[in-house]
Amino acid sequence: MLISDSSKKGVAVVSVMGRIDSTSSGELEKRLTSLLQRGEKRLILDLSDVDYMASAGLRVLLSTSKKSTALESRLVLAAPNEFIRQILTMTGFISYFSVFDDITAAVAAMSD
Amino acid sequence: MFRVDGYPTHEYGDFKLRPGKPLPFGATIVAGGVNFSVFSRFATACDLVLFHRHEAEPFAIIPFPDSFRTGNVFAMTVFDLDYETIEYGYRMDGPFDPDAGHRFDRSKVLIDPYARSLSGRNVWGETPDWTTPTQFRSGIVPDDFDWQDDKPLEIPFGDLVIYEAHVRGFTRHPSSGVRHPGTYAALREKIPYLRDLGVNCLELMPVHEFDEFENSRRHPETGEMLLNYWGYGTIGFFAPKAGLAATGSLGMQVDEFKAMVADLHRNGIEIILDIVFNHTGEGNENGPTIGFRGIDNKTYYMLTPEGYYWNFSGCGNTLNCNNPMVRSMILDCLRAWVSEYHIDGFRFDLAAILGRDQFGAPMESPPLLETLAFDPILGKCKLIAEAWDAGGLYQVGSFPSWGRWAEWNGKYRDTLRDFLRGESGCVGPMAQRLAGSPDLYRWQQRDSHASVNFVTCHDGFTLHDLVSYDSKHNEANGENNADGCNDNRSWNCGEEGESIDPEVLALRHRQTRNALILLLLSQGVPMLLAGDEFAQTQHGNNNSYCHDTELSWLDWSRLPANRDLFRFVRLMIAFRRAHPVLRMPRFLDVVGHVADLRVPSLSWHGTEAWRPDFSSASRTLALLLCGERAQGGTEYIYVAANMHWEAHVFELPDLPGARWRIAVNTGIPAPEDIWPPREEPEPADPRSVLVGPRSVMVLLADRG
Numbered sequence: 001m002l003i004s005d006s007s008k009k010g011v012a013v014v015s016v017m018g019r020i021d022s023t024s025s026g027e028l029e030k031r032l033t034s035l036l037q038r039g040e041k042r043l044i045l046d047l048s049d050v051d052y053m054a055s056a057g058l059r060v061l062l063s064t065s066k067k068s069t070a071l072e073s074r075l076v077l078a079a080p081n082e083f084i085r086q087i088l089t090m091t092g093f094i095s096y097f098s099v100f101d102d103i104t105a106a107v108a109a110m111s112d
Numbered sequence: 113m114f115r116v117d118g119y120p121t122h123e124y125g126d127f128k129l130r131p132g133k134p135l136p137f138g139a140t141i142v143a144g145g146v147n148f149s150v151f152s153r154f155a156t157a158c159d160l161v162l163f164h165r166h167e168a169e170p171f172a173i174i175p176f177p178d179s180f181r182t183g184n185v186f187a188m189t190v191f192d193l194d195y196e197t198i199e200y201g202y203r204m205d206g207p208f209d210p211d212a213g214h215r216f217d218r219s220k221v222l223i224d225p226y227a228r229s230l231s232g233r234n235v236w237g238e239t240p241d242w243t244t245p246t247q248f249r250s251g252i253v254p255d256d257f258d259w260q261d262d263k264p265l266e267i268p269f270g271d272l273v274i275y276e277a278h279v280r281g282f283t284r285h286p287s288s289g290v291r292h293p294g295t296y297a298a299l300r301e302k303i304p305y306l307r308d309l310g311v312n313c314l315e316l317m318p319v320h321e322f323d324e325f326e327n328s329r330r331h332p333e334t335g336e337m338l339l340n341y342w343g344y345g346t347i348g349f350f351a352p353k354a355g356l357a358a359t360g361s362l363g364m365q366v367d368e369f370k371a372m373v374a375d376l377h378r379n380g381i382e383i384i385l386d387i388v389f390n391h392t393g394e395g396n397e398n399g400p401t402i403g404f405r406g407i408d409n410k411t412y413y414m415l416t417p418e419g420y421y422w423n424f425s426g427c428g429n430t431l432n433c434n435n436p437m438v439r440s441m442i443l444d445c446l447r448a449w450v451s452e453y454h455i456d457g458f459r460f461d462l463a464a465i466l467g468r469d470q471f472g473a474p475m476e477s478p479p480l481l482e483t484l485a486f487d488p489i490l491g492k493c494k495l496i497a498e499a500w501d502a503g504g505l506y507q508v509g510s511f512p513s514w515g516r517w518a519e520w521n522g523k524y525r526d527t528l529r530d531f532l533r534g535e536s537g538c539v540g541p542m543a544q545r546l547a548g549s550p551d552l553y554r555w556q557q558r559d560s561h562a563s564v565n566f567v568t569c570h571d572g573f574t575l576h577d578l579v580s581y582d583s584k585h586n587e588a589n590g591e592n593n594a595d596g597c598n599d600n601r602s603w604n605c606g607e608e609g610e611s612i613d614p615e616v617l618a619l620r621h622r623q624t625r626n627a628l629i630l631l632l633l634s635q636g637v638p639m640l641l642a643g644d645e646f647a648q649t650q651h652g653n654n655n656s657y658c659h660d661t662e663l664s665w666l667d668w669s670r671l672p673a674n675r676d677l678f679r680f681v682r683l684m685i686a687f688r689r690a691h692p693v694l695r696m697p698r699f700l701d702v703v704g705h706v707a708d709l710r711v712p713s714l715s716w717h718g719t720e721a722w723r724p725d726f727s728s729a730s731r732t733l734a735l736l737l738c739g740e741r742a743q744g745g746t747e748y749i750y751v752a753a754n755m756h757w758e759a760h761v762f763e764l765p766d767l768p769g770a771r772w773r774i775a776v777n778t779g780i781p782a783p784e785d786i787w788p789p790r791e792e793p794e795p796a797d798p799r800s801v802l803v804g805p806r807s808v809m810v811l812l813a814d815r816g
Contacts (some may be wrong), residue, residue: 022196054196055254055364062258090297090358092371096258 001030008044011110013078013103015046020057028057032075041073042110046103048079050083058093065096077108118143124174126396131180133186137351137444138202138226139252145191146252150202150224151437152408152703154214156206158186161221163249165197165231165363170221173203176375193263196363199231199249200224204406210419212399213410221246223348225412225441228253229366230321230348234281236294236355237339237660240325247323247467248347248402251363255452257370264456265382266492267312269518269637270695271559274384275311275684276569277642278342278664279319279356285665292358295730296365296372303379309645310685314376315459317319317570318343319369321351323402324660325608326393331590338658340588342570345427347402349445350780352453373454382456384494385449389433389442390465390501391425399428403729409586411437414472422472424465426502433466439480447489457494459520464501467512474505478512486512494608496520509552513562518637521549521563528567529578529601531731532627534755534806539733540726542753543716546735548635550699559697563636567627568644571597573654575644578602579691580609585652588663596655609652614721619806625778625785626808628751632684633751633810642666645681646674676782687775687810690789691749693739700737708815709744711738711767717750721765731756732803736765745816752811762809763800770813772798779804 001024002017002058012035020028035043045061047053061077068075080088088094098105120128132147140147148160162172176186194353195550201223206216223230227250233240240247283302284294290301304312322367326340344355357365358454365592376383394405397420404412414422414430421429425648432438449455460466467478484490499511499519508522527545531538544551548560556562568575582604586596605611605619631638642648643666650656657665671678688694692714696703700714707713716724717734725732734752741747750769752762759779764772778785787793792812795801 022194043793054362055367056196058364058367059254060255066258087359087362087364090292090295091364091367092300092375093367 001027003028005031005035008103008107011042011044011107011109012040013044013046015049017049018032019052019054020050020060021052021054022056025054025056025060029060029064032060033067036064036068036071036073043068043073043075044078044103044106044110045075046078047084048081053084053087058087058091062096063095074110076100076106076110078103085099115143122177125172125580127172127174128191129174130189130191132189134182134185134187136226138224138228141190141195141252141254145189145429146193146195147187147189148200149185149187150226150407152186152204152206152410153184153411153437155204155206155216159201159203160188160190161201162193163199165199165202167341168244173353195252195254195264197252198812201246202407213415213419215401215405215409215593216407217361217401220401220406221244221249222401223248223408224250225403225407226350226444227251227348228255228350229354229363231354231363233321233323233325234354234360234363237324247400253366257367259370259374259454262374262377262454264450264493265380266456267382267473269494270697271689272313272382272637273632273688274313274315274564274637274639275306275309275310275642276315276317276639278317278570280341280660281665282642283666285662285667288666289668295356296352296368297358300372300375303375303381306381306666307379309682310689311640312380313382313384313456315386315639317386318346318388319353319356319385320346320387321348321353322346322393324355326395329590331588333590334588336588336661339660340658341660341664342657344388344657345391346388347390347393348443348460349387350448370453376634377454384457384459384496385455386459386461387446388461389431390462391427391429391431395428396421396423409734411435414468414470424468424472424503424505425462430465430472432470433480434478439483442480442743443483443487446484447487450489450493455493457496459496459498462501463497463511464507465503466503467507468505472503481512481517482514485516494518509549513556513598515558515560518562518564520569521552521565521636523552523567524549524563524634525567526601528627528630531753531755532623532630533601534731534757536731537728538755539724539730542733543724543726546630546634547701547714548699550701554699560635560699561637561697564639565631565636566639566641567631567636568641569639570641571655573600573602573652574641574648574650575624576647577625577647577652577654578627580604580611580649581619581652582608584654586655588653589655589658596653600654621677621781622778622806624677626755626806628681629684629776629778629808630753631811632688635694635696635700638688640681645678646671647677676785680782680786683788684776690742691739691747692742693737693747693749696739706738707740708738711736711748711765713738715765717762717765719760719762720729721763732760732762734762741814742816745814747812747814750811750813751811752801752803754805754807757805759802759804761800761802764795764798764811766799767813770815772811772813774801774809775812776810777807779807779809
């Protein structure tokens, strides 16, 4: 798994490449948490290059989302491929998140 | 917080270990690793076998050092394990001495009886690789689901309308219109349908891990693959079946299952699990060794003095439910389903077995049943017994209850079916059933909620088939039509099977509605079989346990054609919910006069008011209920059931100041067979009604 972050119109975008599973999820959690603690109020998790998400990955998304709510920040998901979207739907995790088809839509929604 | 037990004390090869904690049993994620604990009274040694997911050979076999054993429990913490990608099993050493009850086999890798997930049949129906020596492996699951505010709903038992369904059968049919047919996820998609129908309790046929390939075979003539489709043959009591999950191949069935429960609860629907503690999927001495047999055969199974398996279940073996260790496993299991999965209740398959001692004799006060009745975690959950077993013990009306256990009332089904088909001598018994079966339950100071009433369930004909077939047609099961119940009390209404005769069809329509209306007007707790609301058929097959085909799957394309029936059931459920007097916990004849000093809460009538005819030749019965209206005031519900083949005039009880309105008349074609609230017409004659042949009328009146 590779993580990179950038900024679009003042919104932090964290892009992940590869698999989010029990070996990599810890690193993702650290990165997202440090961004939130740094005071980022708007965070997009770009899933376009994520090809697998294990149960541990879902848990990191959920726990980070809860942290962001506690810090009055907003975390949204963007561009999951069909497989990832299915996993989110079938396990019911999708109901916890706002999910956008692409980064542009997510940025637009965050800028409202 | 710093904890000293977060560090290893021992090493085995590359693995860091420490003596484990014996409780809880199973594999538990702890600081730094995973705690494995398993009990066996007679094993002499035990190995932990670790696999990477999808790899055939284990990557480690770690013997439990003797110093890690406490009593009969092997416990070990293994550090630095990636719980998400590993699977495990146990190998047990011990005597192979069947005469003495021992069948240890060190060559087998056994599943953990407490495993929270099992792999091996992750995708339903995928033909197993039979050359793999280990067909099932245990998995490790974190119990950290985000339930938010969810908890079991605790709907009063009497207010339930139970709907019995098979997870796969509910949505597997191409007509179901869901994205992941046959799964927990798909079931969630159907929740709006259940809400629309109005049921508030979903009872699922077995969802605990089983092997659908148990005793799988080809039909001798058709070549069709026959499976253990129903799933009565548990191998993992703590694990939701992966093959029923859309995410089973990813090992995420636990999350998917919990999401389903949370969603049902959000929609006001409870969930009851059918749980099969009477036997396991290991069969008799010729069956596979998957877990229990190899871990502690003598503890887990009821054995004959010669060391063979007692077969009170009709399925090859009998779980030794009143062995203290098995008892505690059952308790642990149910507690886990309530606390980890928020399950609202359980229906215990062949529950009479749970009251047999270790030698098979029925007990007066079975400790297992008493424990479950008084357990604090199960304290508010529904306990429903199928109060008989295949060994001849029939306990409907006498199942030990401690005021907690309810029963599938098999006598209700039999009486209603006989009354429905116009048998003689049924009016008296039918009155008992309509009143909540006081003849069966009053003597124990139980209430009418001890009785789960039903006319059909998964076992036997569907309702459509009950009125379309005189006898079973189980040829597709490949046993020369010898399997399945012969005591069906069904009637085909004039022609066996599908018919185009309008008279036959009209009669079937009426009989279907008659059955449903009597069921939904009876005191006690009604249970519907999924699909009966749109005339699901199994073409006369009354034992479809082996068919993972369109024979068993609900055919949703029947819904548009049977909209009238669906509407009838929906309105009848709403009617039941709107009128508290239909679901009183106390027997109404004991209650006496409550809402009206002149009219008792329950009274019996015949074609003449106040004169029921309980004679053998009678086929007419009327009932008057009087109770408090939900919105205040007094209400009267009058039900006239004419199961005679001739029409009869029923004199209405004279209630000064009350005007009768017709809510239901099954003798009239839809949509005038049932009226929505406030649209009910008044009868032409306020003193009497003509009830058509084999028809039921319901009238309403209120005051205040």
